Amino acid sequence: MELSSSALSLGIAFSHSPIASLAISASASTSEPHTQTRTHRNAVKFRRSKSFSARKTATLELQHASDLASVLARVGETLTVKDLNAALYHFKNSNNFNHVSQLFSWMQENDKLDVSSYSHYVRFMANKFDAAKMLQLYHSIQDESVKKNIIVCNSVLSCLIKKGKFASAIELFRQMKLDGLIPDPVTYSTLLAGCIKIENGYTKGLELIQELQHNKLQMDGIIYGTILAVCASNSKWEEAEYYFNQMKDEGHSPNVYHYSSLLNAYSACGNYKKADMLIQDMKSEGLAPNKVILTTLLKVYVKGGLFEKSRELLAELKSLGYAEDEMPYCIFMDGLAKAGQIHEAKLIFEEMMKNRVRSDGYAHSIMISAFCRAKHFQEAKQLAKDFETTSNKYDLVILNTMLCAFCRAGEMESVMETLKKMDELAISPDYNTFHILIKYFCKEKLYLLAYQTMKDMHSKGHQPVEELCSSLISHLGQVNAYSEAFSVYNLLKYSKRTMCKSLHEKILHILLAGQLLKDAYVVVKDNATYISHPTTKKFAIAFMKSGNINFINDVLKTLHDCGYKPDQDLFAMAVSRYLGQPEKKDLLLHLLQWMPGQGYAVNPSTRNLILKNSQLFGRQLIAEVLSKQQVKVKTPNID
Numbered sequence: 110m111e112l113s114s115s116a117l118s119l120g121i122a123f124s125h126s127p128i129a130s131l132a133i134s135a136s137a138s139t140s141e142p143h144t145q146t147r148t149h150r151n152a153v154k155f156r157r158s159k160s161f162s163a164r165k166t167a168t169l170e171l172q173h174a175s176d177l178a179s180v181l182a183r184v185g186e187t188l189t190v191k192d193l194n195a196a197l198y199h200f201k202n203s204n205n206f207n208h209v210s211q212l213f214s215w216m217q218e219n220d221k222l223d224v225s226s227y228s229h230y231v232r233f234m235a236n237k238f239d240a241a242k243m244l245q246l247y248h249s250i251q252d253e254s255v256k257k258n259i260i261v262c263n264s265v266l267s268c269l270i271k272k273g274k275f276a277s278a279i280e281l282f283r284q285m286k287l288d289g290l291i292p293d294p295v296t297y298s299t300l301l302a303g304c305i306k307i308e309n310g311y312t313k314g315l316e317l318i319q320e321l322q323h324n325k326l327q328m329d330g331i332i333y334g335t336i337l338a339v340c341a342s343n344s345k346w347e348e349a350e351y352y353f354n355q356m357k358d359e360g361h362s363p364n365v366y367h368y369s370s371l372l373n374a375y376s377a378c379g380n381y382k383k384a385d386m387l388i389q390d391m392k393s394e395g396l397a398p399n400k401v402i403l404t405t406l407l408k409v410y411v412k413g414g415l416f417e418k419s420r421e422l423l424a425e426l427k428s429l430g431y432a433e434d435e436m437p438y439c440i441f442m443d444g445l446a447k448a449g450q451i452h453e454a455k456l457i458f459e460e461m462m463k464n465r466v467r468s469d470g471y472a473h474s475i476m477i478s479a480f481c482r483a484k485h486f487q488e489a490k491q492l493a494k495d496f497e498t499t500s501n502k503y504d505l506v507i508l509n510t511m512l513c514a515f516c517r518a519g520e521m522e523s524v525m526e527t528l529k530k531m532d533e534l535a536i537s538p539d540y541n542t543f544h545i546l547i548k549y550f551c552k553e554k555l556y557l558l559a560y561q562t563m564k565d566m567h568s569k570g571h572q573p574v575e576e577l578c579s580s581l582i583s584h585l586g587q588v589n590a591y592s593e594a595f596s597v598y599n600l601l602k603y604s605k606r607t608m609c610k611s612l613h614e615k616i617l618h619i620l621l622a623g624q625l626l627k628d629a630y631v632v633v634k635d636n637a638t639y640i641s642h643p644t645t646k647k648f649a650i651a652f653m654k655s656g657n658i659n660f661i662n663d664v665l666k667t668l669h670d671c672g673y674k675p676d677q678d679l680f681a682m683a684v685s686r687y688l689g690q691p692e693k694k695d696l697l698l699h700l701l702q703w704m705p706g707q708g709y710a711v712n713p714s715t716r717n718l719i720l721k722n723s724q725l726f727g728r729q730l731i732a733e734v735l736s737k738q739q740v741k742v743k744t745p746n747i748d
Contacts, residue, residue: 168192172199177211185215190223197226201233209233217249224258231264240274244281257289259296267299275303279313294329297321301335311343330361337370344377363391365399372405379413400431407437411444416453419444423457427464435461435468439475446479454479470496474510481514486523489514503534509541516549524549540571547577556584560593563600572604579612582619591623610639617644626656630664637671645673653682658693661686662700669707677712680704684715691725698726701734711735 167184174180200208213230216222247265250256269278304310333356340349353371368391375384410419426432438461445454473496480489515523543566550559578601585594598616613636620629687697723731
């Protein structure tokens with residue numbers, strides 16, 4: 110094959126001249142290939158632009174959809190997770206929470222979610238979901254990396270805390286850590302906030318602080334503010350002082366919230382000297398006392414009994430425009446009323462009414478309660494009527510206040526009038542209403558009425574506390590209302606309330622007194638470890654004598670399994686019961702066959718009694734059964 114001279118010269122040049130080679134390469138890269146690359150890039154840009162335009166159109170269509178399902182079916186696959194998250198945000202801002210839920214469900218079904226999807230959804234629906242629904246949502250997360258994501262976890266915990274479900278939040282927090290969560294300061298400040306309104310909140314808060322420090326995390330201003338609030342709500346002013354000073358030592362500058370929390374801690378004991386010093390310290394730091402600070406200072410003065418100083422501070426609050434609502438007046442009135450200065454409290458109330466201060470009825474509640482404590486019942490009733498007239502409503506808080514006051518005073522007629530009023534106005538009782546009534550009925554020895562009220566309380570979804578249940582159980586037992594006492598026991602047992610272990614033995618004594626032996630057996634079977642041996646023996650004897658004969662074997666086996674060794678007297682009673690009803694011979698045979706394997710044997714007198722009645726079983730069969738038993742004069746009884 111011959112090459113042209115030009116081709117040959119080009120080949121030679123290409124083979125031997127680096128400069129020429131470089132020139133050709135440069136020429137190639139700047140001519141046709143460059144044109145191709147530019148065309149390719151333009152095509153990609155066009156496709157991307159077209160894709161973005163389609164997504165934007167689809168997103169807008171989704172955001173304005175009335176029928177979300179049909180739109181998602183048509184354009185859902187076009188949209189990215191980011192687009193769908195934006196739509197969630199749009200629906201939330203439009204207060205269209207049905208669409209929020211519907212869209213999120215579609216995202217779950219089509220596996221188009223990320224961490225932001227879950228964290229947004231939890232925050233958006235926090236006020237719409239109850240705690241159970243929120244927990245269900247969290248546990249439905251399949252992606253482990255999402256499930257332990259700090260933002261998602263903090264959002265879920267925050268929701269539970271805001272719902273007042275501290276115990277559930279702590280339980281979930283422990284599980285989250287086991288699943289790989291590494292808590293951050295936000296996690297701890299969230300959980301600490303839940304300690305503010307719970308019993309023994311300071312103790313639980315301290316545990317969280319210690320865990321935070323163990324994990325080498327630093328306390329910031331938010332955490333210090335929260336632990337100060339926990340101290341204040343638990344009347345721990347010395348501990349609050351400690352954290353406040355530690356915060357300053359670590360270089361954090363206290364803000365108004367920190368000062369108000371420490372001031373609130375001082376209000377629990379009325380330590381006005383420290384409160385005044387704190388206000389001076391605050392001013393020296395360049396912080397001006399605001400409405401919250403001055404109102405909290407008023408609480409300190411009132412608690413400390415400085416009523417003249419309180420009056421001056423109330424006047425200052427009014428001059429600053431900080432007394433436009435009822436709270437400062439209520440603090441002062443309540444302190445005066447509890448100090449027995451009813452007339453002075455009434456004057457403050459009248460001044461408040463004269464100044465047309467905004468009120469939600471709290472001031473009326475305070476004065477109604479004060480009048481009732483002073484046995485001024487007519488004034489209390491008149492004030493309640495005035496509130497109804499001026500507010501065009503009867504508030505549940507007002508009615509509960511009146512109810513509580515009338516109950517304390519033993520005014521049965523007024524109690525019934527108040528209940529009738531609630532019924533007429535179709536005002537549903539709350540937890541406090543039931544609690545007040547049950548305590549009152551117990552005080553008046555109307556135990557069956559108290560029991561019926563507790564049943565109503567439970568049917569309305571309210572769970573009575575253990576102390577109230579335990580007290581009512583004892584009272585019902587004293588009036589021989591045994592089944593009612595057991596019913597209250599079960600209400601508590603199957604609720605989410607804590608239950609003292611001694612209550613199991615208490616109800617067992619009541620059931621034995623009422624001969625409710627089947628129920629007693631259930632208590633023993635479920636709670637044997639919490640019941641003393643003497644009480645267990647008392648139950649065993651009662652059941653052998655009078656219990657359902659069909660359960661005798663079950664009872665003996667349960668006692669054995671629980672560590673209580675039935676003695677020969679119990680077996681003798683069981684045998685005697687069976688022999689008295691020959692049709693139960695199979696149960697007796699079963700018992701006799703079970704005993705040797707557990708180390709039990711009948712005593713000689715019981716053995717002779719069985720032999721005398723051997724015709725019931727067949728002499729050979731009974732002889733074989735008894736031959737397997739080791740005859741003992743006495744079987745040790747562990748009690």
